[in-house]
Amino acid sequence: MKWLHNILEVFREELHNSIFDEGVIVFFFVVPLLYPLLYAYLYGNETVREVPTVVVDLANSTTSREFLRKVDATADVEIVGHCADMQEAKDLIHRRKAHCLIYIPAEFDYALMEGRQAVVELYSDMGSMLYYKAVLASCTEVSLAMNQDIKTQRLVGATEKQASTFAYPIKYEYVPMFNTQSGFATFLIPAVLVMVIQQTMVLGIGMMAGEETEKKRRGILEPHVIGKKPIEMLFGKSAAYLAIYSVISAYVFCLVPHWFHLIQIGKWTDLVAFLFPYLLACLFFSMTLSSIAYNREVFIIMFVFVSVPLLFISGISWPTCSMPEFWKVVSWLFPSTFGINGYVKINSMGAVLRDVKPELIGLWVQTIVYGITAWLVYYRSYGKHLKDIIEVAEERLQARWADYL
Amino acid sequence: MNSETTEKKGVWRVVQREVARMLSQPVYVFCMVVAPLIGFLFFTTLMGKGLPMDIPVGVVDEDNTSITRQVLRNLDAFQQTAIVKQYANFGEAREAMQQGKIYAFYYIPEGTTELALSSKQPTVSFYTNAAYLIPASLEYRDMKTMAELASGAIARETLYAKGYADSQVMGILQPIKMEMHAISNPGLNYSQYLSNILLPAMLMLLIFQVTIYSIHSEVKEGTSKHWLELADNNIYKALAGKLLPQLLVWMVMGATYLVLLYAYWDFPLKSGLWPMALASLLLIVVSQAFGVFLCEALPSLRWALSIATLWGVLSFPISGFSFPQIAFPAPLKALSYLFPLRHYYLIYVDQALNGLPLHYSWVNYAALLVFLALPLLFPNRLKKCLLEYQYTR
Numbered sequence: 001m002k003w004l005h006n007i008l009e010v011f012r013e014e015l016h017n018s019i020f021d022e023g024v025i026v027f028f029f030v031v032p033l034l035y036p037l038l039y040a041y042l043y044g045n046e047t048v049r050e051v052p053t054v055v056v057d058l059a060n061s062t063t064s065r066e067f068l069r070k071v072d073a074t075a076d077v078e079i080v081g082h083c084a085d086m087q088e089a090k091d092l093i094h095r096r097k098a099h100c101l102i103y104i105p106a107e108f109d110y111a112l113m114e115g116r117q118a119v120v121e122l123y124s125d126m127g128s129m130l131y132y133k134a135v136l137a138s139c140t141e142v143s144l145a146m147n148q149d150i151k152t153q154r155l156v157g158a159t160e161k162q163a164s165t166f167a168y169p170i171k172y173e174y175v176p177m178f179n180t181q182s183g184f185a186t187f188l189i190p191a192v193l194v195m196v197i198q199q200t201m202v203l204g205i206g207m208m209a210g211e212e213t214e215k216k217r218r219g220i221l222e223p224h225v226i227g228k229k230p231i232e233m234l235f236g237k238s239a240a241y242l243a244i245y246s247v248i249s250a251y252v253f254c255l256v257p258h259w260f261h262l263i264q265i266g267k268w269t270d271l272v273a274f275l276f277p278y279l280l281a282c283l284f285f286s287m288t289l290s291s292i293a294y295n296r297e298v299f300i301i302m303f304v305f306v307s308v309p310l311l312f313i314s315g316i317s318w319p320t321c322s323m324p325e326f327w328k329v330v331s332w333l334f335p336s337t338f339g340i341n342g343y344v345k346i347n348s349m350g351a352v353l354r355d356v357k358p359e360l361i362g363l364w365v366q367t368i369v370y371g372i373t374a375w376l377v378y379y380r381s382y383g384k385h386l387k388d389i390i391e392v393a394e395e396r397l398q399a400r401w402a403d404y405l
Numbered sequence: 406m407n408s409e410t411t412e413k414k415g416v417w418r419v420v421q422r423e424v425a426r427m428l429s430q431p432v433y434v435f436c437m438v439v440a441p442l443i444g445f446l447f448f449t450t451l452m453g454k455g456l457p458m459d460i461p462v463g464v465v466d467e468d469n470t471s472i473t474r475q476v477l478r479n480l481d482a483f484q485q486t487a488i489v490k491q492y493a494n495f496g497e498a499r500e501a502m503q504q505g506k507i508y509a510f511y512y513i514p515e516g517t518t519e520l521a522l523s524s525k526q527p528t529v530s531f532y533t534n535a536a537y538l539i540p541a542s543l544e545y546r547d548m549k550t551m552a553e554l555a556s557g558a559i560a561r562e563t564l565y566a567k568g569y570a571d572s573q574v575m576g577i578l579q580p581i582k583m584e585m586h587a588i589s590n591p592g593l594n595y596s597q598y599l600s601n602i603l604l605p606a607m608l609m610l611l612i613f614q615v616t617i618y619s620i621h622s623e624v625k626e627g628t629s630k631h632w633l634e635l636a637d638n639n640i641y642k643a644l645a646g647k648l649l650p651q652l653l654v655w656m657v658m659g660a661t662y663l664v665l666l667y668a669y670w671d672f673p674l675k676s677g678l679w680p681m682a683l684a685s686l687l688l689i690v691v692s693q694a695f696g697v698f699l700c701e702a703l704p705s706l707r708w709a710l711s712i713a714t715l716w717g718v719l720s721f722p723i724s725g726f727s728f729p730q731i732a733f734p735a736p737l738k739a740l741s742y743l744f745p746l747r748h749y750y751l752i753y754v755d756q757a758l759n760g761l762p763l764h765y766s767w768v769n770y771a772a773l774l775v776f777l778a779l780p781l782l783f784p785n786r787l788k789k790c791l792l793e794y795q796y797t798r
Contacts, residue, residue: 041734042733051731067581112580112581117572121584130732146581172530172549176545180535182541184538186536187535295625301614304714305444305611317538318595351504
């Protein structure tokens with residue numbers, strides 16, 4: 001049982017190293033604890049309400065005022081000013097007092113009286129798509145309701161129901177599923193949670209590997225490394241990181257969504273069965289990458305910027321079906337791609353394990369492939385290579401000893 | 406006179422030394438050239454023409470009559486949706502959505518045609534997967550347009566038959582009509598909307614980090630005293646010599662993203678190139694200054710890097726370019742002004758999108774200048790750190 005003893009020793013020492021290294025604590029604990037809270041807080045309002053809007057009402061009639069009053073009463077738009085002309089209104093937008101503009105031309109009322117179509121013009125500052133959405137949705141909603149009344153008057157002898165049926169023989173109903181208010185938090189936070197796990201693991205493990213490389217360069221070896229086979233190192237370390245990340249995952253995937261009332265409709269057994277290979281894939285992915293960490297900090301500047309492209313390449317924002325083939329293939333290299341899609345499907349869309357089969361297969365393939373590469377990396381640094389380092393260290397020691405003498 | 410010549414020589418020597426450092430460590434080449442280029446190319450190629458085409462959509466047609474089939478053919482004609490499959494019932498379609506095979510589906514219940522023909526106004530439902538927000542909202546638009554067109558077509562025929570005049574028909578079908586103008590982005594191009602901020606934001610993050618790494622790693626490697634000596638023990642000269650060659654590389658990268666955005670993709674640039682070029686240059690030097698400031702405030706490589714990373718990553722959401730700032734909780738609304746990217750974003754909206762004169766954005770230029778002055782707060786702390794500080798992990 002020597003091997004078990006070895007693995008346990010590595011496990012203990014690595015756990016100790018991760019918990020007592022301030023730099024690693026930041027990535028293994030502080031970031032996973034704080035980032036999800038920060039993002040959930042930031043997107044907590046889900047969508048933008050009461051977008052400040054200015055109005056140019058040249059018709060200034062009962063109907064136009066009724067229209068504006070109803071638009072003001074919607075949740076998404078707030079009328080913050082009435083202007084005499086377009087110039088004045090645009091100036092308010094330019095001075096950031098408002099983001100949208102509703103323009104009702106003077107002939108609005110004549111058109112209505114003559115039975116022609118009356119046009120209301122809407123302008124939106126495109127600094128954010130959500131302003132556009134807010135003003136268009138609110139005004140359309142109000143105009144549909146008002147149209148109903150007007151139509152009834154115009155179709156002589158028709159009841160309200162008949163008028164409605166006449167203009168819309170078939171009614172269309174829009175149902176946003178799994179995110180009923182089309183909110184930002186519900187859409188983005190699950191992806192961020194999954195991403196945080198992978199990125200902090202890459203950075204933390206990279207930092208620890210960098211530390212070892214730095215020490216080796218100075219001829220220092222951690223005592224628990226000596227006499228261990230690479231495979232024992234691999235298992236011991238994996239067990240240590242897995243132990244830490246099981247706790248972190250419980251927090252990130254259970255507590256955070258619970259606290260912020262995010263959608264959580266997956267079965268927990270399915271979640272566990274899915275997140276386990278995700279953690280393994282991230283783990284071996286990080287270990288493989290860590291071979292290029294030549295000092296403690298280098299990973300921070302090399303891998304943080306990747307987070308945002310990785311979020312996009314997962315397809316959570318820009319749909320995968322519209323991505324160039326090349327980026328689709330690149331996306332399969334990262335556990336986060338499968339992780340995000342699978343987690344969103346199970347957690348937010350109530351999918352069961354067999355619905356996420358492609359993602360599960362992806363993660364297990366990554367686990368195996370990156371597991372092998374991680375072993376190769378460890379074989380290089382703890383196998384034959386280690387003997388060289390020990391020799392060098394001994395030579396140096398002897399040389400120093402000789403100097404001393 | 407004599408001292409002046411040695412001073413000049415001092416900065417120049419630090420520059421030479423810095424160039425040698427940058428070339429000797431692969432991490433500099435990676436983070437200053439390779440990473441920004443990969444990032445720029447990634448975002449500008451990922452979203453292609455700016456709108457997703459042929460998003461897969463399913464259909465549950467329980468009615469299955471010639472009329473419902475006609476409606477579905479109309480739908481398929483839209484560029485953004487592609488009907489990929491018919492499902493036998495609601496459950497199957499929902500499952501396909503949960504598996505990610507389709508982003509939305511139409512549900513036409515049994516008896517729809519009959520009800521429509523007998524003027525009983527049946528309902529056709531359109532279910533989208535709003536967990537994927539962008540495709541869902543684009544499909545919503547397609548569905549709305551289709552509903553208008555399909556309904557309108559039938560009613561229009563009837564009205565013409567009844568002898569209504571052209572101008573009256575639309576007045577009856579849709580008495581009040583909304584006409585939407587999206588200032589500077591009429592096609593709702595997502596690539597334009599996102600890339601304009603994502604590209605500079607990524608560059609900014611890298612500048613934060615590289616600046617700090619290049620300063621504090623000198624302490625770690627024990628070379629900081631030598632660096633200062635070469636600069637006549639003057640912290641300003643030392644920093645100038647170190648940051649100038651980096652600035653040159655960053656400027657080339659900045660120019661690259663400007664060319665990509667405004668020449669290659671031809672995104673709107675209403676006030677001409679120079680205001681945005683100025684804003685980009687400001688963002689670059691401000692990012693360097695912010696890095697130096699953090700080095701002064703936090704005399705530890707790890708802490709300075711961690712805070713810079715936090716600031717850099719948080720810049721993306723808090724600049725408000727995707728989820729608008731007016732929807733943030735109040736404390737974060739206030740906090741957002743402490744992020745240089747927020748000011749860059751506001752300048753971009755004013756100048757590239759709205760084509761306003763520079764003075765409309767003066768507050769933001771002033772704010773960026775304040776960031777630029779931050780390193781003047783306590784340069785001597787940094788000097789002391791370079792001379793005395795011992796690296797701790």
